[in-house]
Amino acid sequence: MKKALIITDTATIAFSTLLALDEMFDELQVCNTAETAARLVPEFVPDLIVVADQVSPRRSAAAVALEANVGQTPVILMCTGLSSVQTKDPYHSVRVDPPLTPIRAHRALEQLGLAH
Secondary structure, rough: OOOEEEEEEOOOHHHHHHHHOOOOOOEEEEEOHHHHHHHHHHOOOEEEEEEEEEEEOEHHHHHHHOOOOOOOOEEEEEEOOOOOOOOOOOOOEEEEEEOOOHHHHHHHHHHHHOOO
């Protein structure tokens, strides 16, 4: 069973990401903080984690992923505006512009080696 965890504090991003991934994953979970994600990851064991820039307090998707302790799980970072890749980016990650659409999700999954 393929599972994905979405970390965002914006309802519209959560909804559009759920719609984009609905056909590609069997089980989807959404949480709004890195702290909650860090608790969920060990028990949920997602195949993919999607992280959006956090609005309040303002933090990059990479910083949220780092705080969520994503480990070796593949990550899609939804980053707004121009932001350079940093050493904070998770090891197995790709960046996409929000919103995550089915086409963008498929391309990201291909880059991560998860497309089927």
